Amino acid sequence: xxxxASNAAAVERDAAAPLLKVENLAVEFGPxxxxxxxxxxxxxxxxxxxxxxxxxxSGSGKSITSLAIMGLIPSPPGRIxxxxxxxxxxxxxxxxxxxxxxxRGRDIAxxxxxxxxxxxxxxxxxxxxxxxxxxxxxxxREERRARVIELLKxxxxxxxxxxxxxxxxxxxxGMRQRVMIAMAVACNPRLLIADEPTTALDVTIxxxxxELMKEVRRRLNTAVLLISHDLGVVADIADRVVVMYAxxxxxxxxxxxxxxxPGHPYTRGLLQSVPRLDDDRRRLYQIPGAVPLPGTVKAxxxxxxxxxxxxxxxxxxxxxMFTLAPGQSAACWVSxxxxx
Amino acid sequence: MSASEDLITIAGLGKTFSDGGGLTFTRPTGGxxxxxxxxxxxxxxxxxxxxxxxxxxxxxxxxxxxxxxxPTDGSVTIEGRDLTALTPKEMxxxxxxxxxxFQDPYGSLSPRRTVAEIVAEPLEVFGLVKGSxxxxxxxxxxxxxxxLSPTFMDRYPRQFSGGQRQRIGIARAISVNPQFIVADxxxxxxxxxxxxxxxxxxxxxxxxxxxxxxxxAHDLSVVRHxxxxxxVMYLGRIVELGPKARIYGQPSHPYTQALxxxxxxxxxxxxxxxxxxxxxxxxxxxVPSGCSFHTRCPIAExxxxxxxxxxxxxxxxxxxxxxxxxxxxxxxxxxASALQIETTVESSLP
Numbered sequence: 082x083x084x085x086a087s088n089a090a091a092v093e094r095d096a097a098a099p100l101l102k103v104e105n106l107a108v109e110f111g112p113x114x115x116x117x118x119x120x121x122x123x124x125x126x127x128x129x130x131x132x133x134x135x136x137x138x139s140g141s142g143k144s145i146t147s148l149a150i151m152g153l154i155p156s157p158p159g160r161i162x163x164x165x166x167x168x169x170x171x172x173x174x175x176x177x178x179x180x181x182x183x184x185r186g187r188d189i190a191x192x193x194x195x196x197x198x199x200x201x202x203x204x205x206x207x208x209x210x211x212x213x214x215x216x217x218x219x220x221x222r223e224e225r226r227a228r229v230i231e232l233l234k235x236x237x238x239x240x241x242x243x244x245x246x247x248x249x250x251x252x253x254x255g256m257r258q259r260v261m262i263a264m265a266v267a268c269n270p271r272l273l274i275a276d277e278p279t280t281a282l283d284v285t286i287x288x289x290x291x292e293l294m295k296e297v298r299r300r301l302n303t304a305v306l307l308i309s310h311d312l313g314v315v316a317d318i319a320d321r322v323v324v325m326y327a328x329x330x331x332x333x334x335x336x337x338x339x340x341x342x343p344g345h346p347y348t349r350g351l352l353q354s355v356p357r358l359d360d361d362r363r364r365l366y367q368i369p370g371a372v373p374l375p376g377t378v379k380a381x382x383x384x385x386x387x388x389x390x391x392x393x394x395x396x397x398x399x400x401x402m403f404t405l406a407p408g409q410s411a412a413c414w415v416s417x418x419x420x421x
Numbered sequence: 422m423s424a425s426e427d428l429i430t431i432a433g434l435g436k437t438f439s440d441g442g443g444l445t446f447t448r449p450t451g452g453x454x455x456x457x458x459x460x461x462x463x464x465x466x467x468x469x470x471x472x473x474x475x476x477x478x479x480x481x482x483x484x485x486x487x488x489x490x491x492p493t494d495g496s497v498t499i500e501g502r503d504l505t506a507l508t509p510k511e512m513x514x515x516x517x518x519x520x521x522x523f524q525d526p527y528g529s530l531s532p533r534r535t536v537a538e539i540v541a542e543p544l545e546v547f548g549l550v551k552g553s554x555x556x557x558x559x560x561x562x563x564x565x566x567x568x569l570s571p572t573f574m575d576r577y578p579r580q581f582s583g584g585q586r587q588r589i590g591i592a593r594a595i596s597v598n599p600q601f602i603v604a605d606x607x608x609x610x611x612x613x614x615x616x617x618x619x620x621x622x623x624x625x626x627x628x629x630x631x632x633x634x635x636x637x638a639h640d641l642s643v644v645r646h647x648x649x650x651x652x653v654m655y656l657g658r659i660v661e662l663g664p665k666a667r668i669y670g671q672p673s674h675p676y677t678q679a680l681x682x683x684x685x686x687x688x689x690x691x692x693x694x695x696x697x698x699x700x701x702x703x704x705x706x707x708v709p710s711g712c713s714f715h716t717r718c719p720i721a722e723x724x725x726x727x728x729x730x731x732x733x734x735x736x737x738x739x740x741x742x743x744x745x746x747x748x749x750x751x752x753x754x755x756x757a758s759a760l761q762i763e764t765t766v767e768s769s770l771p
Binding site: 139255284286310311314315337355357363 | 474475582583584585612613614615616617618620621624639640641642643645646669679680681682683684685686687688689690691695697698699701702
């Protein structure tokens with residue numbers, strides 16, 4: 082195990098010319114005089130066609146990170162205070178606001194947890210998917226109709242030519258999520274951001290949607306940024322995983338490394354507390370305490386108060402990301418070899 | 422206390438919701454049969470898990486057991502007394518022995534009452550405390566038992582996280598020393614680390630107080646850690662019921678097998694031979710003929726479309742409602758065995 086400290090950029094050396102590269106991203110909410118930092122120093126990258134999962138519990142800053150990438154942080158009260166979001170070499174944060182709508186939907190598309198509230202209830206699904214195409218491409222009505230049917234076929238909608246005139250309320254939750262995915266991939270985006278795409282769905286429907294997302298990725302070579310609290314969903318889809326805690330990245334690595342040899346005590350705790358089918362423990366492992374509220378950790382590691390491995394040093398200084406193995410790094414003094 | 426003694430027994434329990442028929446533009450459809458002919462019993466100190474997807478009637482069944490809604494047919498017997506035959510006064514007294522924990526830790530606590538008021542309410546309703554000092558002492562004890570500081574007593578629910586609110590709801594439920602608790606998806610809305618804390622707390626309380634749970638869940642993963650027996654429901658009927666080890670080891674109804682295989686495992690090398698059911702759960706207003714699962718079942722044959730299979734005992738204590746019931750009825754390609762988590766992980770745990 083190499084113990085050299087490295088910054089986020091060095092970790093990404095293996096990703097030649099990443100599609101998306103986030104560096105040192107920080108987002109604050111609230112008044113400028115008394116800001117709450119909810120995302121702090123976040124960095125990761127995704128190669129073209131890759132799949133990265135961001136794992137974290139409520140309040141870890143994972144959704145805010147994805148909104149920041151899309152330029153969708155509500156401002157006020159929120160603002161991006163530092164960092165770069167590079168997409169195909171262009172810093173999205175440096176672009177004029179008027180350019181973002183071009184990129185959103187065409188190059189980067191997003192699907193959300195709530196398929197009902199993300200669809201327009203008074204527009205047919207055909208018109209909604211068609212609108213996504215119309216916004217970004219010169220097409221005739223007939224061309225669009227053919228494309229929409231093609232897309233509905235891709236997402237496994239039975240009898241697409243007939244369903245094209247139906248409204249969102251006529252579909253079940255799983256079918257609505259298929260419509261959302263069809264809309265998101267309408268312009269062949271290079272990056273699909275999926276924020277808890279299956280959380281509101283039943284487990285058999287979740288299995289269908291996960292298979293569909295993998296299929297779409299295979300067929301269109303779309304890179305996926307998956308945001309989820311569910312480690313099972315992440316293990317299924319991602320080839321790289323970023324673990325966030327209290328607004329920071331605490332571990333970053335290949336999906337196998339993260340799940341087989343987690344380097345950060347928080348990652349280990351999360352994995353151990355997941356109820357599993359292949360496990361007869363009566364008691365689940367539990368991480369003591371709760372996630373700290375933003376702004377309450379003044380110094381040191383944000384996981385200190387709950388950590389089973391903590392040493393004095395952890396309370397004093399925030400650990401940087403240490404490379405633990407090729408392609409795996411974690412922000413932990415103890416994993417990196419420090420002793421009390 | 423005998424572990425084999427039945428605390429609560431339901432027989433042929435059913436509920437049809439009528440569609441009202443009051444609106445001029447709706448045609449009467451004969452109603453929705455949400456729960457249909459369900460029979461089982463829960464033993465003292467036992468946890469029976471009730472698992473199904475949305476719209477299959479599991480919450481309705483939980484409420485029928487507590488007589489929070491009136492059954493259309495069938496009976497609920499607790500300690501030999503038929504709940505449906507009790508007078509309103511007798512029913513009121515019975516309520517102290519049966520409590521409920523709700524799914525939504527935000528919607529199930531009144532935002533305008535303090536924690537002390539919320540937790541003490543059942544005690545007051547049943548006249549189990551007298552005087553405000555006595556009441557505060559009892560609330561303090563209860564809060565400690567659910568892992569909350571008694572100093573939180575005068576705060577309001579909005580000042581707590583989801584997990585803490587769920588603890589408040591549990592304190593309220595156990596305040597009157599119930600014998601039977603219906604927990605309706607108590608951890609579904611919680612983060613994974615908080616889920617583990619609540620599941621462990623519920624088990625600790627059960628060990629101390631020997632009550633029984635009906636633990637309602639929408640997937641099988643959490644259930645494995647808390648249940649003694651598992652009942653799987655599909656469109657208002659029990660399709661499989663058995664001891665935990667049988668349900669997880671030899672699921673004998675294709676729906677149970679599919680539910681098990683749909684749970685994403687936190688392991689990138691987990692066997693990927695997942696059974697993907699086609700389509701959605703049909704509407705309970707329009708239940709398919711024969712076996713109601715036949716529209717999604719990968720092994721359905723002609724008989725399944727015409728004849729409903731009874732819930733039959735396959736081995737003692739293990740029941741399945743399938744014409745082709747046998748362990749793992751859906752054939753799947755054998756997948757490469759999953760790698761074990763490396764021992765370094767195990768040894769580094771506290």
